[in-house]
Amino acid sequence: MRASTYPLIDADEAAALVLDRIPVLGVERVALADCVGRVLAEDLMAESSLPAFPSSAVDGYALRASDAGKTLRVAGESAAGRPFDGVLPSGAAARILTGGVVPDGADCVVMVEDVQVFGDAVTVPPSLRAGSNYHKVGDDVRAGDRILVAGTQLGAAEIGIAAATGRADLPLGRRPRVALMSTGDELVEVGRTPGRGQIHDSNRWALLAALREAGADVHVLGIAPDAPDALRALVVDALEEADALVTSGGVSVGTHDLVKPLLESLGTVHVGRVKLKPGKPFTFATLPGNRVAFGLPGFPVSSLVTFEVFVRPALRKMQGFSHWQRPTLPVRLAYDAKPTADRTEYQRVTLHREGRDLVAETTGSQSSSRLMSLAGAHALVRVPAGDQGFKAGTVVEALILALP
Amino acid sequence: MRASTYPLIDADEAAALVLDRIPVLGVERVALADCVGRVLAEDLMAESSLPAFPSSAVDGYALRASDAGKTLRVAGESAAGRPFDGVLPSGAAARILTGGVVPDGADCVVMVEDVQVFGDAVTVPPSLRAGSNYHKVGDDVRAGDRILVAGTQLGAAEIGIAAATGRADLPLGRRPRVALMSTGDELVEVGRTPGRGQIHDSNRWALLAALREAGADVHVLGIAPDAPDALRALVVDALEEADALVTSGGVSVGTHDLVKPLLESLGTVHVGRVKLKPGKPFTFATLPGNRVAFGLPGFPVSSLVTFEVFVRPALRKMQGFSHWQRPTLPVRLAYDAKPTADRTEYQRVTLHREGRDLVAETTGSQSSSRLMSLAGAHALVRVPAGDQGFKAGTVVEALILALP
Numbered sequence: 001m002r003a004s005t006y007p008l009i010d011a012d013e014a015a016a017l018v019l020d021r022i023p024v025l026g027v028e029r030v031a032l033a034d035c036v037g038r039v040l041a042e043d044l045m046a047e048s049s050l051p052a053f054p055s056s057a058v059d060g061y062a063l064r065a066s067d068a069g070k071t072l073r074v075a076g077e078s079a080a081g082r083p084f085d086g087v088l089p090s091g092a093a094a095r096i097l098t099g100g101v102v103p104d105g106a107d108c109v110v111m112v113e114d115v116q117v118f119g120d121a122v123t124v125p126p127s128l129r130a131g132s133n134y135h136k137v138g139d140d141v142r143a144g145d146r147i148l149v150a151g152t153q154l155g156a157a158e159i160g161i162a163a164a165t166g167r168a169d170l171p172l173g174r175r176p177r178v179a180l181m182s183t184g185d186e187l188v189e190v191g192r193t194p195g196r197g198q199i200h201d202s203n204r205w206a207l208l209a210a211l212r213e214a215g216a217d218v219h220v221l222g223i224a225p226d227a228p229d230a231l232r233a234l235v236v237d238a239l240e241e242a243d244a245l246v247t248s249g250g251v252s253v254g255t256h257d258l259v260k261p262l263l264e265s266l267g268t269v270h271v272g273r274v275k276l277k278p279g280k281p282f283t284f285a286t287l288p289g290n291r292v293a294f295g296l297p298g299f300p301v302s303s304l305v306t307f308e309v310f311v312r313p314a315l316r317k318m319q320g321f322s323h324w325q326r327p328t329l330p331v332r333l334a335y336d337a338k339p340t341a342d343r344t345e346y347q348r349v350t351l352h353r354e355g356r357d358l359v360a361e362t363t364g365s366q367s368s369s370r371l372m373s374l375a376g377a378h379a380l381v382r383v384p385a386g387d388q389g390f391k392a393g394t395v396v397e398a399l400i401l402a403l404p
Numbered sequence: 405m406r407a408s409t410y411p412l413i414d415a416d417e418a419a420a421l422v423l424d425r426i427p428v429l430g431v432e433r434v435a436l437a438d439c440v441g442r443v444l445a446e447d448l449m450a451e452s453s454l455p456a457f458p459s460s461a462v463d464g465y466a467l468r469a470s471d472a473g474k475t476l477r478v479a480g481e482s483a484a485g486r487p488f489d490g491v492l493p494s495g496a497a498a499r500i501l502t503g504g505v506v507p508d509g510a511d512c513v514v515m516v517e518d519v520q521v522f523g524d525a526v527t528v529p530p531s532l533r534a535g536s537n538y539h540k541v542g543d544d545v546r547a548g549d550r551i552l553v554a555g556t557q558l559g560a561a562e563i564g565i566a567a568a569t570g571r572a573d574l575p576l577g578r579r580p581r582v583a584l585m586s587t588g589d590e591l592v593e594v595g596r597t598p599g600r601g602q603i604h605d606s607n608r609w610a611l612l613a614a615l616r617e618a619g620a621d622v623h624v625l626g627i628a629p630d631a632p633d634a635l636r637a638l639v640v641d642a643l644e645e646a647d648a649l650v651t652s653g654g655v656s657v658g659t660h661d662l663v664k665p666l667l668e669s670l671g672t673v674h675v676g677r678v679k680l681k682p683g684k685p686f687t688f689a690t691l692p693g694n695r696v697a698f699g700l701p702g703f704p705v706s707s708l709v710t711f712e713v714f715v716r717p718a719l720r721k722m723q724g725f726s727h728w729q730r731p732t733l734p735v736r737l738a739y740d741a742k743p744t745a746d747r748t749e750y751q752r753v754t755l756h757r758e759g760r761d762l763v764a765e766t767t768g769s770q771s772s773s774r775l776m777s778l779a780g781a782h783a784l785v786r787v788p789a790g791d792q793g794f795k796a797g798t799v800v801e802a803l804i805l806a807l808p
Contacts, residue, residue, distance in 0.1 A: 032594060033624075036613035051773065053601060080702075081590030081630075083601040097661075099590055099702060101601040140774040148779065155806070156617065156711075157778035160610030160704050164603070164775060168595030186485030186503055190436060191572030197457060197487040197505040199568070206564030209440035213560065220437075257501075298484075298503060300564050307560075327807035329733075330760045356734045356799065369455065370544040371568060374561035375552065395760065402559070403731035403804060 004281075006260075006272025011344040014274045014282070015309055019324070021270065022314045023290045025174040025243060032163055032170065035154045038215065039321045041171045044148040049138035050164055053083075054102035056134045061115055061122055062106035063093040069126035071118070078103055093122050102134045109133035141165070151322025173320030178211050179238035180204060181221040183231070183250035183259060184298060189223070202371070203248035203303045207296070210307050211246065214315040226250070228258055235262060239291055243318065246311065249298030259283065259295045267293070275385060277343040278302035278368035282310060299368035305346050308380065308399070326399040329379075331360040333396060337381055339389035344382060351378040351404045360398060378402050408685075410664075410676025415748040418678045418686070419713060423728070425674065426718045427694045429578040429647060436567055436574065439558045442619065443725045445575045448552040453542035454568055457487075458506040460538045465497040465519055465526055466510035473530035475522070482507055497526050506538045513537035545569070555726025577724030582615050583642035584608060585625040587635070587654035587663060588702060593627070606775070607652035607707045611700070614711050615650065618719040630654070632662055639666060643695055647722065650715065653702030663687065663699045671697070679789060681747040682706035682772035686714060703772040709750050712784065712803070730803040733783075735764040737800060741785055743793035752781040755808045764802060782806050 009017070027041040056062065056078070063072055067090065075092040078084035080099035088094055088105035096102065096109055107130040116123040141147060147161055148154075154162075154170070162170055187201040188194045201223055211218045221238055224231050224247075235245060250259035260283055263269050267287035274282045279302045283295030294311050296303040313324040332354075337347055349360035360381060363373045379398035383389055390396055413421070431445040460466065460482070467476055471494065479496040482488035484503035492498055492509035500506065500513055511534040520527040545551060551565055552558075558566075558574070566574055591605040592598045605627055615622045625642055628635050628651075639649060654663035664687055667673050671691035678686045683706045687699030698715050700707040717728040736758075741751055753764035764785060767777045783802035787793055794800055 032609045033612060036616055051603070052598065055603075055773070057771075057773070078601075079590075080588055081601055099588070099603070135771065135773050139769070139771065140776060147776070152780070153806075154613070156610045156614035156708055157775055157781065159613045160606045160708065161775040161779050163594050163606035163609040164704065166594055166596075166598075166604045168593075184484055184503070186483075189572075190567050190570055192570075194456065194570075197482075197485055199455070199459075199503070200570045202564045202567035205436045205567040206560045208437060209558070209563045210560035212440055300568065304560055304564065329762075329807070358733075365543075367461075367539065367543065369459070369461070369539050371561055371565040372544060372551070375565050376556070377561065400807060402557075403733070403807075 004273055008273045008275050009271055011274055011276040011309065014271045014276070014284070015313070017270055018284050018310050018314055019317060021286050022292060022317045024320055025176060025318045027171045028174045029169045030172045032159055032168060035159050035170055035172060036156070038154055038175070039173045039319050040148055040150055040152045040154060041173045041320050043146050043150050044162060044167070044170070046141045046143055046145045046147050046165055048165070049143045050141040051135050051137060051139065054134050054136055056096045056098055056100045056102055056109050058109060058111045058133050059098050060096060060109050060111040060133065061093040061124065062088065062096040062102050062109050063124060064088070064090055064106060065108045065128040065130040067091060068124060068128040071121050071123040074120050074122055093124065107131065149322070151320055153321065175215055175217045176243045176315050176318045177219065177241060178216040178244045178246055179219045179221055179242040180207055180211065181224045181234070181245070181247045183224045183226065183247055185226045187223045202300055203298065206300060206304055207246060207248060207307060210304060210312070211315070214312045215319050216315055226258060228262070231258055232262055235266070239287065243291060245291070245293040246296065247294070248296045248303045250295070263293050263295060275343045276306070276309065277340045277345040279306040279309065280343065282306045284310065300371045301374055302368045304374055305380070309346065326401065328397040329358060329400050330395050331358045331379060331381070331398040333381070333390055333392050333394050334359050335362045336392050337383045337390040339383050339386050341385065341387065343385050346380045346382055348373045348377040349379050349381050349398065350376060353404065378404055408677055412677045412679050413675055415678055415680040415713065418675045418680070418688070419717070421674055422688050422714050422718055423721060425690050426696065426721045428724055429580060429722045431575045432578045433573045434576045436563055436572060439563050439574055439576060440560070442558055442579070443577045443723045444552055444554055444556045444558060445577045445724050447550050447554050448566060448571070448574070450545045450547055450549045450551050450569055452569070453547045454545035455539050455541060455543065458538050458540055460500045460502055460504045460506055460513050462513060462515045462537050463501050464513050464515040464537065465528065466492065466500040466506050466513050467497040467528060468492070468494055468510060469512045469532040469534040471495060472528060472532035475525050475527040478524050478526055497528065511535065553726070555724055557725065579619055579621045580647045580719050580722045581623065581645060582620040582648045582650055583623045583625055583646040584611055584615060585628045585638070585649070585651045587628045587630065587651055589630045591627045606704055607702065610704060610708055611650060611652060611711060614708060614716070615719070618716045619723050620719055630662060632666070635662055636666055639670070643691065647695060649695070649697040650700065651698070652700045652707045654699070667697050667699060679747045680710070680713065681744045681749040683710040683713065684747065686710040688714065704775045705778055706772045708778055709784070713750065730805065732801040733762060733804050734799050735762045735783060735785070735802040737785070737794055737796050737798050738763050739766045740796050741787045741794040743787050743790050745789065745791065747789050749787040750784045751787055752777045753783050753785050753802065754780060755782040757808070782808055
């Protein structure tokens with residue numbers, strides 16, 4: 001056992017160094033039903049205008065505005081999908097339903113509430129305005145418009161607009177295939193009773209959730225043995241299919257930590273220690289075939305914080321998202337955020353509103369083993385290394401995990 | 405064709421009326437791997453303490469603080485999962501790895517960086533503090549603690565803490581089974597070329613995405629025919645398996661609108677028109693067997709806005725979420741938000757930061773057919789009915805869809 005010889009790298013430098021080495025994965029066509037939450041890989045252009053025809057905004061009567069005040073013969077109907085046939089003559093009206101084609105010849109629509117119907121005739125208001133109550137061709141989208149920009153995350157409205165232009169599938173950034181492994185002889189599976197010195201493997205489940213939320217397609221390798229040959233065989237096999245390897249545990253300096261030597265033997269370790277709290281033992285390596293490996297620390301909070309700082313932005317870059325980082329908002333600290341002398345610290349906070357302000361309270365002990373410091377947290381407050389920190393009352397930019 | 409006789413209900417009243425009639429669905433046990441994004445149905449209590457044993461926070465040596473400054477015999481090792489056997493005597497140290505059990509007899513851990521090793525002996529610093537560098541039993545969680553509260557959405561950290569306490573599955577609120585149907589003879593499937601007066605069915609895809617994001621298990625019925633018997637048969641069959649029916653289109657007042665009469669014949673229509681823009685024709689019914697039906701308007705923006713105002717909160721209540729509504733934040737309007745005389749309006753805005761403020765810009769024409777007003781929107785600004793509205797510069801609470 002000896003102290004690590006990996007240089008301690010500044011947290012921001014390490015994050016930039018990782019992102020610089022992350023490849024953007026390819027494009028795949030995905031059916032609309034499976035697009036939600038994913039990212040558009042190419043700009044989406046409108047091939048035709050929306051609406052493609054003058055379309056009634058209401059249920060009522062289509063007519064000529066010049067026939068205002070008259071009693072008009074009802075010459076037919078334009079229902080949605082069943083247009084009026086021919087040109088509407090002067091002195092006539094067509095019954096029209098919402099979404100129906102405004103007939104040629106007509107230049108306005110009157111709501112059903114505003115007319116009087118007498119058998120096959122209808123009396124329309126004395127004042128009418130051409131162009132009223134219907135959507136003109138191209139009102140919503142013009143042919144050739146850029147509707148959606150590459151890098152956009154697709155929600156309901158974005159998928160709706162793609163469908164409205166007739167797309168049945170979309171070009172999306174491919175999801176990263178991630179092989180996930182926990183290391184450590186002390187780990188036992190959930191549902192079993194741990195012996196003395198053993199703990200339940202919680203990181204695998206937390207990281208599986210975090211990876212899925214970040215868009216990864218996860219292959220769970222389970223708990224790896226603390227034996228070099230078995231570990232190596234497992235990892236080499238998993239990398240056949242994976243874009244990235246994520247491990248937790250086994251990246252500290254102990255005699256039984258095997259991940260760093262393995263990554264050294266398979267590729268190039270660029271980061272072996274970071275001036276980060278929690279998360280000092282974070283490891284990043286590039287591997288042949290444009291693959292990458294993230295060695296996360298074994299302490300639960302360390303593994304999730306290094307996931308937030310390094311892995312999540314990387315997975316978003318791989319997928320082609322335009323934004324890689326969490327959004328930030330100004331928050332007023334309700335506690336003294338004390339610094340660590342030599343490491344950037346990500347402190348976990350809950351948020352609540354006071355007037356217009358978001359106020360941040362600490363989640364309590366920030367021990368790297370204490371997952372309760374992250375459960376229910378709304379944000380991460382980045383406290384720079386040094387002896388300053390932030391006094392209670394200071395407003396800082398916080399990384400928002402969830403709004404209260 | 406005649407004007408609707410359903411009373412126009414205030415938007416907030418309608419929302420309360422809907423939520424009052426929404427049942428909370430049952431509880432189901434779900435394996436940890438499938439819990440992400442879902443909601444805990446019961447409080448989660450810790451059955452045992454975490455850590456369950458005194459656990460080293462570092463790689464180093466476990467010893468007695470009273471042996472400070474001495475050169476100690478290394479009596480063995482406590483690796484993670486492989487504890488030191490027996491009681492550590494005075495004058496001895498045990499090599500210990502992060503996560504290893506602090507041996508009985510030892511009361512502190514010294515980091516490997518702070519000692520000097522000579523063969524089987526180690527010289528420790530002259531000043532040591534009992535209790536340092538290890539986690540005591542119960543430091544993170546005490547047996548009997550309430551770890552997570554019913555109604556919590558489960559993210560990575562919450563799933564991690566559940567796993568750390570040994571849970572292999574969790575009691576979750578059941579996902580609502582929703583039958584989704586578009587109505588309208590004017591609709592054609594995406595991928596096909598519409599004829600004159602026809603449009604692509606976009607609502608089904610947008611609503612499918614919105615329903616999935618809100619946690620529903622969706623059964624897609626496709627495009628229903630504008631024929632009463634076929635429609636009824638389809639709906640009755642779908643309701644055998646569904647907790648809720650969501651339709652789009654067919655809730656206006658036209659002669660071919662069939663959804664309201666169908667819902668009248670199957671159950672009780674409580675809301676048939678709402679003082680809401682967009683979304684006036686929104687319909688809500690209760691059906692036998694604790695089922696509900698939401699008839700959303702056919703215009704794309706109307707269907708998604710009524711989804712946000714009525715359906716999403718309902719789906720969250722069904723699942724047992726403690727928060728049913730979108731979070732709100734104060735935003736400064738960069739435009740004059742003009743009101744509608746007789747209807748509450750939900751205007752779509754994008755947000756950007758100016759100093760500490762979130763500033764809201766309109767997404768342009770707020771036409772109910774113009775999905776581009778919702779694509780890329782970050783928030784909804786609720787403008788009360790009347791003649792006041794909000795002048796540019798006013799700070800209002802906005803419903804946050806996504807942070808910029």
